[in-house]
Amino acid sequence: MAYRTSRYADWRVWDLGHFLRLEELAPDVALIQALKERWDPECHAFLFPWGHMVPTLEDVVQITGLRVDGQAVTGTTYTSYQEPVERLLGLAVRGERSSLVQRTVLQASLGVASARRQTGEGQAEYLDRMTKDARAAMAEEEGDAADRDLRRFLTLVIGKLILGTKGDPVGCQCLPLLEDLSSVGNYAWGAALLAHLIDSRQVSQVWVYNHLPSLGRGVARRRGAVPLLQRWQFCRDERSLRRQVTLIHDTLDNVPFGHVRWTPYVGEDDATQPWVERGRPYFGRDIWLHCFNTVVPLHHRLVARTLGLHQAVVEFPTRQRSWERLGRSFRGIQQVTDWTVWVREQLDDWELRGKEVVSEATSDEDYFRAYARRYGAQVYKGTRRPLDHEGRISSLEGILHSTIQQRDDLQAVVDQLQAELDRPQQMVGGASSSREDPGRSILEGQLASAAARAEDALAQLREREQELRTALAQTTTLEAEMAELRLRPEAAEVTRWRQEAEAAVRWQQEAAEATRRRRRRHDCAPRLGTSAPS
Numbered sequence: 001m002a003y004r005t006s007r008y009a010d011w012r013v014w015d016l017g018h019f020l021r022l023e024e025l026a027p028d029v030a031l032i033q034a035l036k037e038r039w040d041p042e043c044h045a046f047l048f049p050w051g052h053m054v055p056t057l058e059d060v061v062q063i064t065g066l067r068v069d070g071q072a073v074t075g076t077t078y079t080s081y082q083e084p085v086e087r088l089l090g091l092a093v094r095g096e097r098s099s100l101v102q103r104t105v106l107q108a109s110l111g112v113a114s115a116r117r118q119t120g121e122g123q124a125e126y127l128d129r130m131t132k133d134a135r136a137a138m139a140e141e142e143g144d145a146a147d148r149d150l151r152r153f154l155t156l157v158i159g160k161l162i163l164g165t166k167g168d169p170v171g172c173q174c175l176p177l178l179e180d181l182s183s184v185g186n187y188a189w190g191a192a193l194l195a196h197l198i199d200s201r202q203v204s205q206v207w208v209y210n211h212l213p214s215l216g217r218g219v220a221r222r223r224g225a226v227p228l229l230q231r232w233q234f235c236r237d238e239r240s241l242r243r244q245v246t247l248i249h250d251t252l253d254n255v256p257f258g259h260v261r262w263t264p265y266v267g268e269d270d271a272t273q274p275w276v277e278r279g280r281p282y283f284g285r286d287i288w289l290h291c292f293n294t295v296v297p298l299h300h301r302l303v304a305r306t307l308g309l310h311q312a313v314v315e316f317p318t319r320q321r322s323w324e325r326l327g328r329s330f331r332g333i334q335q336v337t338d339w340t341v342w343v344r345e346q347l348d349d350w351e352l353r354g355k356e357v358v359s360e361a362t363s364d365e366d367y368f369r370a371y372a373r374r375y376g377a378q379v380y381k382g383t384r385r386p387l388d389h390e391g392r393i394s395s396l397e398g399i400l401h402s403t404i405q406q407r408d409d410l411q412a413v414v415d416q417l418q419a420e421l422d423r424p425q426q427m428v429g430g431a432s433s434s435r436e437d438p439g440r441s442i443l444e445g446q447l448a449s450a451a452a453r454a455e456d457a458l459a460q461l462r463e464r465e466q467e468l469r470t471a472l473a474q475t476t477t478l479e480a481e482m483a484e485l486r487l488r489p490e491a492a493e494v495t496r497w498r499q500e501a502e503a504a505v506r507w508q509q510e511a512a513e514a515t516r517r518r519r520r521r522h523d524c525a526p527r528l529g530t531s532a533p534s
Contacts, residue, residue, distance in 0.1 A: 016157065016189075018065040018227060018275075026234040028205040030244035031217050034252070035208065037245075037381055039201045043317040045302050046203075049379045049394040050257045050401070051311060051364075051371055052302040055198075055207050057191060057287075061279045062265050063206050065227035066162070066190030068279040072290035072350045073177070073192035074339045081172040088151050088175055100169035106156045110149060151178045162189055163196050163291065173292045190279070191350075195289035198296045206232050210264040215251055226273050250382035257401035262305040287354025288346035295343050304359045310402075312361035313370045363406055368398030392475050400468040407461045414458055417451040 038046045045054040057068040078084075082093045085101055091109060093101055155178065159170035178184060197203065209218035209232045218232040225231050237244050270277045284307045286300050297317075304311050340347060349355075361367070371379075372395030379394055421444065 016066075019161075020157070022064070022227065022229050025206065025229060025232065026236070028217055028234050030237065030241055031205050031208060031215075031248060032203060033241070034245045034248040034381070035203045036201050037249075038252070040378075041201070043299055043302060044198050044296060045299060047375055047379050048252060048255075048260075050255070050260055050398060051305075051367065052299075053211065053260075054299065054303055055194060055203060056283070056298065056300060056303070056306060057194060057279060058265065058276075058283045058306075059204070059207050059210075060190045060194045061227075061276050062268070062273070063204055063210075063228050064190060064193065065229075065273070065275050066193060067275050068188050068190040068194075068282050070186050070188045071183075072347055073174075073187050073189060073195075074290040074292060074295075074343075074347065075176050076336065076338045076340075077173060077293045078336050081175060084175045084179075085172055088148065088179060089155065090148050091152075093172070099172050100165070101155070101172055103156070103160060103168050103170050106152055106170060109152050110156075147181060150181060151175070154178055154184065158189070162193055191282075191289050192291040194298070195291035195294050195296050198289070198298070199291070199294045205234070211261050212252075212255065212259075213261065214255060214259040215248065217248075246382065249380075253380050253382040257397060258404070262303075263308055282353055284357050285354035286357060288343075288349045290339070290343075290347065290350060293337065293339060295339070295346050298354075300357045304357055304361075305364070307357060307359075309357075309359040310361040311364045311367040312359040313366045316370075316374055364402040365399045368395050368402065371395070371398070393472070396468060396472045396475055400465065400472060403461060403465050403468055407458065407465060410454060410458045410461060414451060414454045417447055417454060421447050421451060 035046060038048065040047050040052075043052065045052040060066060061068045078099070080093070081099045081101075085091050085093045089101070089106075089109070091101055091105055155172060155174060156170060158174045159165065159172065163171060163174075165171050177187060205218070206229050208215065210228065217235055219235045220231060221233050222230050239247075268276070284300060285298075287298050289296050289298055299317060300306075301314050302311075302316075372392070
């Protein structure tokens with residue numbers, strides 16, 4: 001069945017219109033490199049002093065606008081895509097066992113081979129112009145020819161912009177899903193993007209800007225714009241890459257726990273982002289993500305704080321079994337593989353929307369202790385790293401932060417109870433009405449009792465907070481002193497170094513004295529009429 005170009009002239013048919021209109025964001029190479037060095041491949045999460053962090057499906061849909069609901073991006077992968085490329089795109093694949101086609105070849109087939117970014121032209125304007133040129137070329141085609149041009153364009157968008165490959169070639173693994181053009185919009189391309197990022201240990205810099213604004217790597221622009229990628233721009237840094245990476249690590253090692261924004265999207269209006277509303281059934285769940293021959297787990301239970309919950313102690317995923325162990329990613333091998341059969345269990349998990357993340361923890365303290373025992377100094381990558389080999393400082397900082405949260409929550413309860421107690425006194429005739437209404441008098445007594453208990457608990461929390469601050473200061477000082485002692489050489493070694501230095505000075509002095517004597521003998525020889533000894 002042929003589809004006229006006019007039917008697909010509006011890219012919203014595939015929910016790609018807003019994605020194609022996103023402006024280019026200059027890559028923050030130093031930030032991406034620093035985050036990559038903090039990635040833990042065992043649990044597929046970043047390791048920071050304040051705990052695990054991992055991009056979620058909500059992050060992807062809020063930032064890019066790509067849908068994260070619908071069918072998994074999976075199917076059959078082949079050792080060679082020569083046949084589908086020739087049949088569906090009318091192009092040639094270089095190499096018998098290749099899944100790549102040259103970008104310039106794709107652009108030339110769409111009549112935009114010579115398209116170049118014009119001076120001062122943004123990414124949105126560039127893509128809009130290129131899309132118009134492609135539409136003009138496709139408008140001249142009908143039936144199968146129009147379908148072929150549409151597949152070429154979608155291959156370019158999916159293989160380069162969504163699931164980007166390094167260099168010029170474009171991946172063709174999406175071709176089997178493009179055979180039926182009417183179903184392209186049913187796939188969860190945003191979930192595929194997240195699987196691709198996790199497997200390649202990459203991260204969206206806008207994700208960092210949203211959750212860690214105190215790093216100061218991004219500058220806000222276009223407030224209220226959606227998707228959220230349009231709200232940020234990279235704050236350029238002229239220092240060397242290595243210097244930037246080091247400074248980012250140092251900053252991350254010292255970010256106050258309270259500066260981490262676990263729920264940056266609270267208050268966003270879903271009415272302006274229908275793609276977010278559709279994806280909500282997939283938020284907050286442990287789930288397997290699919291991207292053709294890549295299948296990775298999203299361990300959302302490690303970041304329950306992104307759901308406004310306290311982080312409970314959970315089993316940290318490890319790599320102790322063969323490649324099919326839960327917690328590791330499936331990587332396709334070079335053979336024809338039907339992934340709907342090969343990873344049937346993980347595909348069923350996606351179709352059932354995974355497992356909801358819940359937490360009955362009342363604080364994060366136990367998690368911080370377990371986290372410190374498991375990772376120790378691995379959570380540090382900057383110059384502070386040698387000071388906290390066993391994670392004592394990070395553990396105490398986490399417990400202190402949890403205590404401060406509990407204190408603030410309890411303070412809110414005390415304030416609310418006190419307001420309830422003050423309300424009757426502000427009412428006209430409040431005192432007489434209490435005598436006339438025994439039930440109200442009893443209720444006021446209960447409120448007063450509850451307020452007193454809450455104030456006692458608040459006082460205890462404040463005392464504990466002070467004790468933790470003192471313990472943290474003492475531990476930090478002790479760790480610094482221990483680090484200094486570890487760097488300080490032994491007394492015997494210092495003595496040996498001093499003796500060797502003194503001997504070297506003596507040898508220098510003796511050599512200089514011998515040189516001076518020889519010069520004096522040479523100077524005296526002509527005056528005495530004798531020749532100096534050789």
